[in-house]
Amino acid sequence: MATPLLALDSVSKKFGEIQAVDGVTLDIREDEVTAVIGPNGAGKTTLFNLITGRYGLTDGHIELRGERIDGLEPQQIVRQGLARSFQITNFFPDLTALENVRLASQAQRTGLTPGALLRHHNDDPEPRDAAREVLKRLDLLDIAREPASSLAHGQQRHLEIGIALACDPDVLVMDEPTAGMSPDETVETRELVESLAEDITIVIVEHDMDVVMRVADRLAVMENGSLLTAGPPETVREDERVQQAYLGGETA
Ligand SMILES: Nc1ncnc2c1ncn2[C@@H]1O[C@H](COP(=O)(O)OP(=O)(O)O)[C@@H](O)[C@H]1O
Ligand SMILES: [Mg+2]
Known part of the structure; x- marks a missing residue:
């Protein structure tokens, strides 16, 4: 086998x-x-x-x-x-859905932690496109610009799956x-x-x-x-x- x-x-x-x-x-x-x-x-x-x-x-x-x-x-x-989504909430509540997914994608590409990326904000457009693709797949594109904290519980859980997916x-x-x-x-x-x-x-x-x-x-x-x-x-x-x-x- x-x-x-x-x-x-x-x-x-x-x-x-x-x-x-x-x-x-x-x-x-x-x-x-x-x-x-x-x-x-x-x-x-x-x-x-x-x-x-x-x-x-x-x-x-x-x-x-x-x-x-x-x-x-x-x-x-x-x-x-190998990526995971959590049993407990694990995103940046004040960032938008798009920013959360984009940070995860950037972290994957750069090897930096999302926290480090937040401190050195850069606007590389490629992770943004990748992040939009992920949100589309999750049917969350409509709320891409909403702060994560304002989403419905089910949407937040899907966002967490998106954060994992952003790591490809x-x-x-x-x-x-x-x-x-x-x-x-x-x-x-x-x-x-x-x-x-x-x-x-x-x-x-x-x-x-x-x-x-x-x-x-x-x-x-x-x-x-x-x-x-x-x-x-x-x-x-x-x-x-x-x-x-x-x-x-x-x-x-
Ligand atoms: N960080 C930890 N420190 C001490 N005990 C823990 C810790 N995490 C889990 N446990 C214990 O390990 C056992 C298995 O827990 P867990 O893996 O959460 O089970 P499940 O997810 O199947 O409900 C439980 O007895 C739990 O109390
Ligand atoms: Mg458990």
Whole structure:
């Protein structure tokens, strides 16, 4: 089989006595959507923080296209082609939507942090065009000039996806993109994920099982920091351990 795009090997993280992630081995295949599911506290966000370099691993290693990325700084990992959108809000509230995406694009191109770029404001037009393309893809062009803080919650979450997209990733990691969204916003987000999946490999944590079952090519189920099972959604949802651990005995 071809080398997986992203390979996790025995990935572990301890916070003091808490084993938040416990020996997770998982291959992420190119052009697939892998959904990571599991109860609260299972270690999903921590796993993403390890993949994206926010935390160092206690044990194991992570390869992107066969090259080690564990130990790299988050910004270096972004430059290797892996970007994330956050479970918590992560943009500059006073800047417009366009400026937020443009800064992310410039940071990717220059290797500078968005904060450093803000202090040395320059008006290179190319990131602006790239940023407009991203906003168009997210259907946010109408509000390009609005301060990020004034956008609806759903638009803010899409803007965060735009900030990740501006880094031109091969792999997009998304932590609960529909969290706190209305049913309509959730449907829009699901459609957005489906459209992004046409040309980007996606790893997503998502609680909404309807979204999960529609977008995922593979499911990875976590419980107590460990990977319970991984495989095609139809197989995983029939797994008795999964039903007991996560679905409360019911099929979602
Ligand atoms: N920065 C941290 N410091 C200490 N413990 C943490 C930290 N982040 C997460 N944890 C703990 O790790 C476990 C897994 O949490 P998390 O990865 O947020 O789970 P999930 O995203 O699946 O809900 C929990 O017990 C949580 O309290
Ligand atoms: Mg989480």
